[in-house]
Amino acid sequence: MNIFDPQGPIAAAEQTILIDSVIIMLAIIVPTSIAVLAFAFWFRSSNNRARYRPDFAYSGAVELVVWSIPALTVILLGGVAWIGSHQLDPGKPVDGTGLPIRIQAVSLDWKWLFIYPDQRIATVNSLTVPIGTPLRFELTSGSVMTAFFIPQLGGMIYTMNGMVTRLNLRGDHVGTYKGLASxxxxxGFPDMMFDTNVVSQPDFANWVTNAARSGQVLDEAGYKELAAQSVETRPKTYRLADPELFGNIASQKIPPAPGPQLSENQSRPEGGTAHAH
Incomplete structure (x- = not known):
């Protein structure tokens, strides 16, 4: 999960913003650090050339330096943030090869459900996407609020109960990259992670074909069972029986899970047998 090893255009752009921001802030940090050492050295008790000025109160030159450099830094940082926030708008489509893949992500206690409505399949804690293809995520929560993040592809965004957020990404290199709830x-939050498998176009087509043959079917009843508090240790694949499932979750036609519940043992929620210890 190395943010300095981007594997897609969004993560690469975010890395550039991070590095540029650090360099701009060094315009204050470096001179200030040097000045502290220089002043301490110059005004040491053994330096007879240093002038003692007990009545010194104001210097226009000092005020100019003290205020101009931070002001310029804030202006530059503001410009970087302004431009970056528009260029990297999560809802802005990302260019790529082939038709975009629509993925509906649902955060649960404590697992991730990924629905591919056009392919009529769904997965738990495993995300498979074709290389170079635009990925259009629609995200919601079937329980409490959390955040979706694939560090090497970029774009951390919240998932919230009763609403849908949107995120556009693209994977440019074949590989497996970790995703997490941030x-x-x-x-079960520490174990709420998933693998993002970026594969070739033919491999993705084969994966979809095999997933569509899964013996497990995801419908409303299956979703309610899946939404129960548990930590899933193995990825699961389903045939999607209801293409409107995500809409029903987001609109709360399917009631949301209550979230973590405390039992008499205040140190651990109810349903302890389903938790990772």
Whole structure:
């Protein structure tokens, strides 16, 4: 999960913003650090050339330096943030090869459900996408609020109960990259991770064909069972029986899970047998 090893255009652009921001802020940090050492050295007690000025109160030159450099730094940082926030708008489509892949992500306690409505399949804690293809995510939460993040592809964004957020990404290199929930959501939060498999176009087509033959079917009843609090240790694949499932979750036609519940043992939520210890 190395953010300095981007594998897509969004992550690469975010890395550039991060590095540029650090360089701009060094315009204050470096001179200030040097000045502290220089002043301490010059005004040491053994330096007879240093002038003692007990009545010194104001210097226009000092004020100019003290205020102009931070002001320029804030202006530059503001410009970087302004331009970057528009160029990297999560809802802005990303160019790529082939037709975009639509993926509907649902955060649960404590697992990730990924629905491919056009392919009529769904997965748990495993995301497979073709290389170079635009990925259009629609995200919601079936329980409490958390955040979706694939560090090497970029674009951390919140998933919230009763609403849909949108995110556009692209993977440019074949490989497996870790994704995670980056916002605390209860007892099983540390294990709420998933693999993002970026594969070739033919491999993706083969994966979709095999996934569509899965013996497990995801419908409303299956979703309610999946939404129960648990930590899934193995990825799962389903045939999607209801293409409107995501809409029903986001609109709360399917009631959301209550979130982490405390039992009499205040140190651990109810349903302890389903949790990772």
């Amino acid at each position: 916002h605390f959501s209860g007892d």
